[in-house]
Amino acid sequence: MAAAAPPRTLAPNASLPAKVQSIPPNQTLYITNLPSNKIQKADLRTALYMLFSTYGPVLDVVALMTMKMRGQAHVTFRDVQAATQAMRSLDGQQFLGRPMKIQYAKSKSDFVSKLDGTFKIPNMSGAADVEQTELQQSIFNAPPPGAAAPATTGSGLPAKPAAAPADQQMKDAETDARGQKRTRDDEDSDSDVAMEEDSDDE
Numbered sequence: 001m002a003a004a005a006p007p008r009t010l011a012p013n014a015s016l017p018a019k020v021q022s023i024p025p026n027q028t029l030y031i032t033n034l035p036s037n038k039i040q041k042a043d044l045r046t047a048l049y050m051l052f053s054t055y056g057p058v059l060d061v062v063a064l065m066t067m068k069m070r071g072q073a074h075v076t077f078r079d080v081q082a083a084t085q086a087m088r089s090l091d092g093q094q095f096l097g098r099p100m101k102i103q104y105a106k107s108k109s110d111f112v113s114k115l116d117g118t119f120k121i122p123n124m125s126g127a128a129d130v131e132q133t134e135l136q137q138s139i140f141n142a143p144p145p146g147a148a149a150p151a152t153t154g155s156g157l158p159a160k161p162a163a164a165p166a167d168q169q170m171k172d173a174e175t176d177a178r179g180q181k182r183t184r185d186d187e188d189s190d191s192d193v194a195m196e197e198d199s200d201d202e
Contacts, residue, residue: 023103023104023105023106024104025080025083025084025104026080026083026104026105026107026108027059027076027077027078027079027080027083027108027109027112028074028075028076028077028083028104028105028108028109028112029052029074029075029076029077029083029086029087029102029103029104029105030072030073030074030102030103030104030105030106031048031072031073031074031075031100031101031102032071032072032100032101032102033071033098033099033100033101034063034071034072034073034095034096034098034100035071035095035096035097035098036065036070036071038096038097039096041063041064041065044063044073045061045062045063045073047095047096048061048063048073048075049061049075051090051095052075052077052086052090055077055082055083055085055086055089055090056077056078056079056081056082056083056085056086057077057078057079057082058075058076058077058078059076059077059078059111059112059115060074060075060076060109060111061073061074061075061076062074062075062076062109074105074109076109076111076112083104086102087102087103087104090102091103
């Protein structure tokens with residue numbers, strides 16, 4: 001008797017290459033292969049909105065012109081069904097002279113996250129982890145102006161000078177070496193002469 005061959009079953013997504021993993025359906029579509037040098041960002045967003053809004057309510061269109069995001073855009077629909085219908089209809093269609101490549105976005109858009117209350121402010125890597133030097137700490141922790149300052153600081157820096165006394169009159173303001181202002185009565189009345197009009201009769 002011949003040995004029975006094991007049943008041939010395919011693993012999920014076996015037809016896809018190893019690098020390409022299926023992305024679950026999402027309200028946000030990721031569009032690539034868009035022309036970036038022929039059109040302004042505002043015009044591109046408007047054109048994408050007009051095209052995709054025929055398939056359902058579009059909540060947001062994000063098209064950035066940075067070097068990393070050039071030629072790419074994200075279009076967010078109100079529901080997954082409209083996004084799926086738009087993706088199936090427009091994938092590979094010509095848009096401003098180039099065929100669009102459309103797929104679901106890998107994650108939920110910030111716009112949808114804000115609507116459903118799950119939005120979290122992204123952690124600014126590096127900005128929050130910066131440690132202050134002693135000089136920076138002494139500046140930021142200094143008492144407000146006019147308050148009594150300690151004689152020495154913990155970092156060995158000289159003490160802050162005491163607040164200056166109230167404003168004083170300048171020393172040279174008391175002398176009469178400065179010029180004096182003329183009054184209007186001293187002006188010559190001859191200086192105000194009416195202007196003669198030019199005639200065109202010549």
